[in-house]
Amino acid sequence: MPLALLTYALGLGERKRHFPAPQPLQKRYDVLIIGAGGHGLACAYHLAKDHGITKTIVIDKGYLGGGNTARNTTIVRANYLTEEGTAFYKESLALFENLSQELDLNTMYSKRGHLTLAHTDAALRTARWRAEVNKHLGVRSEVVGRHELRKICPQLNLSDEVRFPVLGALYHAPGAIARHDAVAWGYARAAYRRGVEILQNTEATGFQVERGRVVGVRTSRGTITAAKVVQAVAGHSSVLAHKLGIRLPIRTVPLQACVSQPYQPFLDPIVVSGSLHVYISQSARGEFVMGGATDPAELYDTRSTLEFKEQLMMHILELFPQLANANLLRQWAGLADMTPDFSPVMGKTPVKNYYIDAGWGTWGFKATPVCGKRMAECVATDKTPALLKPFALSRFDDFDLVGEKGAASVGH
């Protein structure tokens, strides 16, 4: 149990502010990170912890963890299809498991088991493929039939009297959920304790470039000079990179999600169906967290639509008819950076001293710890770590895509 939780429960020690008020800006920073979401903060934390770089500032145009970090559906898993993806997320899962201890903040990491349902022979084949790749790389995944499925998730409707009967599933026992806000706050606090500054309500409006090198960032509070700059701004990646003349392989598409009102604990595993474009899990609070496919067209707006809810509920009710009378409590959308190969873009860019962390489509939250750690390594050493190499921006110029079809919310 994290020490902070124990002392709080026992009424020992006083509650302190997590983050003190911002201090006057320093003249020059070693690293400036644009975007105070999970990824940017994790990078700042690992720069300080692993590489001793503490003269770092993290800026955000909104508030801390207020973008996609707060908008995802908190699923953590490593059962991807490509070797590159699986190896990457395997490390992330390992870091997640120890995150509450590491950050001394309860991230409410809860191992539930993750089911990817198959409704067709083709989907079952893909499940088998994913399971074999996973096993080969030491990630626990297996294909289960209807009989085992009934034991793992007795709540699931396995009737044949539906439009798309369930044939089997890919079962990924380490699949988990975590509290996304706590992840962002935990990294922010841990980074702050090591000397990192965090400046909210500060938008990056442009860059200072000298001879092909970034030397500073123009912000709504004036220009900040920094030796290295990292971009981790999720849905607005293209717009920001464009200011430096960098074109990204990204289309910005909204991804909508919703939660029901809280109910008694009913559903333990996380249930996903790629063919039906739905995923559902029950949070520790009892809310059903549900999401579906990305929106059909590019859009820089987080509105919600009736089409999304109709589509989603049509399929959810086939899988869980028990939820027919459940009430929706909240709905929202996040801006997803969709890449042509459903894989992220990380590492160096054509502009010297400028590093990018983008293209996180529907797979960003679960990568928070590993991405922070490896991006920090990349920034500190100016060398691309082996784990990030397959995800370089240059792969699009070289026609060397990754082809991750184990990603969520995308049609296969």
Add this chain to the structure above:
Amino acid sequence: MPCPIHGERNIAEFFCKGPVLSMPNATRGTRQQWARYLFLAENKAGIVDEWWLHSPSSLWFVARRDTTSDEILQTWTIEAYRTQQQKKTTPKATPKATSKTTTR
């Protein structure tokens, strides 16, 4: 969606097929031009011209949409769009530019 042939129809009948881009020359286009055309989208936050498909009738047409508000500003049949593009003094990004590539 105000379809240029069928009039106003439910948006669920349509599919967005991405921005109107000029394709690099099939034989002379460089790798970099093709990479740009295929992968490196401008992904503009603002007004863009896009291909749309009316699925029930298989009709392809062009719609001008604001990607910050999802507002559809204007639609054209392919012929009308091409004519309108050619009328401009500096023609760019016509649907079937065959000669010089103008990758944006």
